[in-house]
Amino acid sequence: MIAVGALLHAKHLSRSPLEIAISLVVPVVQATLAVYLLRSGGAGDRLLDAAVGAGMMGVWSSVLFGSGAAIQNQRWQGTLEMIMLAPRRPALVLVPITLATALTGTYAILATLLWGRLLYGIRLDFAHPVAFAVVAPACILSLGLFGLLLAATFVLLRNANALANTLEYPVWLVSGMLVPITVLPGWTGPLAAALPTTWAARALREATGGGPVWPSAALCVGIGLTCAVLGAFALTYVERRARASATLALA
Amino acid sequence: MGIAVEAEDLRRTYRSRTGWARARRTEVDAVRGISFSIERGELFGLLGPNGAGKTTTIKMLNTLLIPTSGRARVCGYDVVADTREVRRRIGYVFGGDRGLYDRLSGLDNLRYFAELYGVPPREQKRRIGELLDLVRLTGRERERVEGYSRGMRQRLHIARGLLHRPEVLFLDEPSIGVDPVAARELRGAVADLAAAGTTVLLTTHYMAEADELCDRIAVIADGAIQALGTPAELRARAAGRVGTREPTLEDAYVAIVQPS
Numbered sequence: 042m043i044a045v046g047a048l049l050h051a052k053h054l055s056r057s058p059l060e061i062a063i064s065l066v067v068p069v070v071q072a073t074l075a076v077y078l079l080r081s082g083g084a085g086d087r088l089l090d091a092a093v094g095a096g097m098m099g100v101w102s103s104v105l106f107g108s109g110a111a112i113q114n115q116r117w118q119g120t121l122e123m124i125m126l127a128p129r130r131p132a133l134v135l136v137p138i139t140l141a142t143a144l145t146g147t148y149a150i151l152a153t154l155l156w157g158r159l160l161y162g163i164r165l166d167f168a169h170p171v172a173f174a175v176v177a178p179a180c181i182l183s184l185g186l187f188g189l190l191l192a193a194t195f196v197l198l199r200n201a202n203a204l205a206n207t208l209e210y211p212v213w214l215v216s217g218m219l220v221p222i223t224v225l226p227g228w229t230g231p232l233a234a235a236l237p238t239t240w241a242a243r244a245l246r247e248a249t250g251g252g253p254v255w256p257s258a259a260l261c262v263g264i265g266l267t268c269a270v271l272g273a274f275a276l277t278y279v280e281r282r283a284r285a286s287a288t289l290a291l292a
Numbered sequence: 293m294g295i296a297v298e299a300e301d302l303r304r305t306y307r308s309r310t311g312w313a314r315a316r317r318t319e320v321d322a323v324r325g326i327s328f329s330i331e332r333g334e335l336f337g338l339l340g341p342n343g344a345g346k347t348t349t350i351k352m353l354n355t356l357l358i359p360t361s362g363r364a365r366v367c368g369y370d371v372v373a374d375t376r377e378v379r380r381r382i383g384y385v386f387g388g389d390r391g392l393y394d395r396l397s398g399l400d401n402l403r404y405f406a407e408l409y410g411v412p413p414r415e416q417k418r419r420i421g422e423l424l425d426l427v428r429l430t431g432r433e434r435e436r437v438e439g440y441s442r443g444m445r446q447r448l449h450i451a452r453g454l455l456h457r458p459e460v461l462f463l464d465e466p467s468i469g470v471d472p473v474a475a476r477e478l479r480g481a482v483a484d485l486a487a488a489g490t491t492v493l494l495t496t497h498y499m500a501e502a503d504e505l506c507d508r509i510a511v512i513a514d515g516a517i518q519a520l521g522t523p524a525e526l527r528a529r530a531a532g533r534v535g536t537r538e539p540t541l542e543d544a545y546v547a548i549v550q551p552s
């Protein structure tokens with residue numbers, strides 16, 4: 042159910058004209074950004090890292106905006122009532138949607154790599170190609186699970202959109218998607234350690250540039266699963282509250 | 293036979309905050325103590341003016357809204373305490389063209405909801421095929437829903453509501469905006485379902501539709517039941533008010549919601 046649901050939601054998302062426009066432009070911008078940031082820093086050999094990091098930023102943006110707004114979007118489409126009416130736990134109904142936002146974000150990684158290769162001649166020499174092929178999907182799905190927690194908390198917050206906007210860049214930075222965490226101020230450390238994005242970025246960096254890969258990937262998946270459990274509890278509460286306050290439909 | 297739907301003194305108050313700078317609380321008593329029961333296999337009509345509380349009543353029965361007070365059971369399960377058991381047994385179709393995934397095909401929409409409702413994968417194909425035939429969308433199922441006409445969307449909604457063979461079907465103005473030919477086919481399909489043992493709760497603004505289909509009808513206004521009976525019983529109430537001709541259900545309806 043989850044797999045079919047996620048694929049169908051990904052299909053629905055990927056057919057949105059806005060989504061298509063964004064996904065054509067953003068990877069090019071990101072590849073360019075990554076390349077120039079690193080060239081100016083004189084780290085020409087880390088270009089592949091940078092491209093993968095930029096792709097991860099794309100996944101994160103997709104999860105943040107897609108999952109954060111998942112419930113609101115379903116409400117606007119009038120489909121929220123219909124899916125909540127299914128005899129399933131609310132989390133099971135919503136997790137295909139948040140996974141779908143991560144899946145459509147995957148395209149950002151592929152496209153950023155492709156543009157990096159075409160425009161800037163980045164060589165796709167992965168240190169652990171097999172590990173990359175396993176870890177990238179695992180990390181992406183973990184971010185989708187993290188999305189479930191976002192989906193639940195965002196409906197509980199009144200100014201969710203403003204929050205989403207303010208979270209986009211800090212998380213890119215704090216998780217070390219572009220610059221290594223070591224150059225960031227110390228207080229961001231614990232914050233970064235709790236975010237699955239940090240471990241996802243690190244696992245992918247280790248897979249491209251060399252490193253132990255698996256511990257970071259395992260942490261990413263672990264945090265993703267924890268978020269899913271928390272998100273599931275929160276969603277059960279959210280669903281009940283929505284039925285009491287009549288907010289499942291667009292009033 | 294047994295009771296399929298049971299409502300006991302259902303009430304629902306909507307509380308909302310209006311205004312932005314100076315929040316004001318408004319309260320609407322949408323349903324003020326409604327009680328009725330529907331036999332298994334019965335086709336029960338709910339008539340009433342806009343804002344009477346029909347949709348609110350249906351949503352309390354189908355678990356989308358928690359009643360402010362009162363109790364309701366569907367197939368013996370409490371709508372608040374045994375939500376999931378109720379949801380397994382009910383279908384819900386509302387009028388209008390929202391509530392579908394526009395950028396997916398009709399077939400993908402049905403596949404998705406078949407998954408959500410846990411229709412076993414081996415059965416899905418056959419079940420979806422049957423329903424597409426029933427609502428006459430066979431041949432169009434691979435087109436995106438955004439290209440469907442209003443009537444087609446409505447028919448897709450109905451197919452979706454029947455995927456899991458519900459015991460009780462809630463139809464909230466299913467014929468709204470549907471052309472006369474399609475509306476007649478819709479009535480035929482609803483009558484067939486009821487004949488096959490499905491319990492149906494139907495709201496509509498078309499008196500002829502209600503008269504033709506319903507075993508019993510409740511007329512509600514201002515959140516309360518004003519009259520309840522078979523179409524013949526309701527018509528009989530209007531006797532003498534319309535001169536010498538046979539009173540229609542519409543005459544009875546007008547007499548009930550607009551007493552002179």
Ligand SMILES: Nc1ncnc2c1ncn2[C@@H]1O[C@H](COP(=O)(O)OP(=O)(O)O)[C@@H](O)[C@H]1O
Nearest residue numbers: 287292306320322341342343344345346347348
């Ligand atoms: N979500 C809501 N919030 C506040 N008031 C509502 C809401 N939904 C319906 N109402 C009000 O409750 C009353 C009954 O509405 P409804 O049940 O939709 O009537 P009907 O379906 O018979 O037209 C109306 O006065 C309507 O304005």
Ligand SMILES: [Mg+2]
Nearest residue numbers: 346347348464
């Ligand atoms: Mg209504």
